[in-house]
Amino acid sequence: MGPHLAIPVVEPNQVGEARRAAARLTHELGFDEATCGRAALVVTELGTNLARHAKGGVMLLGCTTNGKGRILEIISTDQGPGMADVRQSMVDGYSTGGSPGTGLGAVRRLAADFHVFSVPATGTVIVARVGAAADTAGVADHQAFSVGGICLSAPGETVCGDNWSVRLHGNKAQVMVADGLGHGPQAAEASQAARQVFETAAGPPHAILVRAHGLMRSTRGAAVAIAELDATTGSLLFAGAGNIAGRIISGVDDRSLMSQNGTLGVQVRKLADTPYAWPAHAIVVLHSDGITTRWNFDDAKGVLQQDPVLIAAWLLRGNRRGRDDATVVVVRRAWEQFR
Incomplete structure (x- = not known):
């Protein structure tokens, strides 16, 4: 529960900065090669979406634990334009910017835990967690x-x-x-x-x-x-x-x-x-x-x-x-x- 890193992502070259920061964190967390690879892909997909489609994009990267293991938390935030239909945006092949449209669907499959919330004309927040324990992130063993x-x-x-x-x-x-x-x-x-x-x-x-x-x-x-x-x-x-x-x-x-x-x-x-x-x-x-x-x-x-x-x-x-x-x-x- 240490501080998250905040990395602005408004230009394509900043996606690489975020990916390198994630690589350092996954190394510190002791993740295996496959998990490190999934984390890198999640950061790349979310960062590319920010650089291509969003205003005021910022990526937050943090290490956390829920008592069952270590987790990398990858958070994408922006100031718009938001998604008119979040469910539709998750479908592979859907795109409003001329891209293949597989980004969010791929992130959902790569992450052990995934959440998205968006308000049209306001902004979007996406939380993706990577790690063996990430499917129970934030929830105590007793579920209270x-x-x-x-x-x-x-x-x-x-x-x-x-x-x-x-x-x-x-x-x-x-x-x-x-x-x-x-x-x-x-x-x-x-x-x-x-x-x-x-x-x-x-x-x-x-x-x-x-x-x-x-x-x-x-x-x-x-x-x-x-x-x-x-x-x-x-x-x-x-x-x-x-x-x-x-x-x-x-x-x-x-x-x-x-x-x-x-x-x-x-x-x-x-x-x-x-x-x-x-x-x-x-x-x-x-x-x-x-x-x-x-x-x-x-x-x-x-x-x-x-x-x-x-x-x-x-x-x-x-x-x-x-x-x-x-x-x-x-x-x-x-x-x-x-x-």
Whole structure:
């Protein structure tokens, strides 16, 4: 769950850059030759589509795991023109640009896990996962939660000052997002310290934050928020310090989760947990201030039924500030609960 690489793909020569980056990542992941080859083909097909047909194309590449193995996540985003008929666009031989029209169909066959969402005149997001465990990416073994996130470094930075993590306990989950003050190595040190405390400390959200506050005094500090979700009772506890935003979105309701002022490791008032109801089909979104706060899904309501990483990518596609680290994490109950 480290940061994703963001590679602009608006010209054909940038497709090669994305393919080389994917080759480095698959080598680091220890994939066999056949899996590396599939990853290269997926990146080439999606990158070629961006360069030929899209505006503002960006490819995101990230390494993740779901406890069953390592996965390469390949995400294609653009600012339009979008697809009028996604199903038709998946059919081999269909093309609006004079190409053979086998790109998306080939990607779907090559990837172990594949998702696409598009709004005409607005844009498209495609998520393709490659790796032996990718067919269960984002879904916990017990099938209670589906969790996905994207973390991007500020432009020009080689490390990310944001961080996020998730802990699963049966029908409960705790999710943390941290944003180190500023960006660069010192911000990364602060957010990593918050993550280390989160992954080792027990207790409700506010208690973990209190412990992190004391242990982060040697860092420059970070905004940190933790949400604890209970899939059985449909409830949520939230505590945060600083400008980590949280929202519960069901398609008919949109409720903000409230953090208090302060910075862990620097200064913070008394922390407390705030309870919220978590409707059965609602998603929970946490994000750093690299994302604008006035976003909504009014023109893309269908995205709420999509894969959590695709939802995160859709938010980043249209709402990233572009001058800071940016992180979006999305949590939902796993689909198996509704079948």
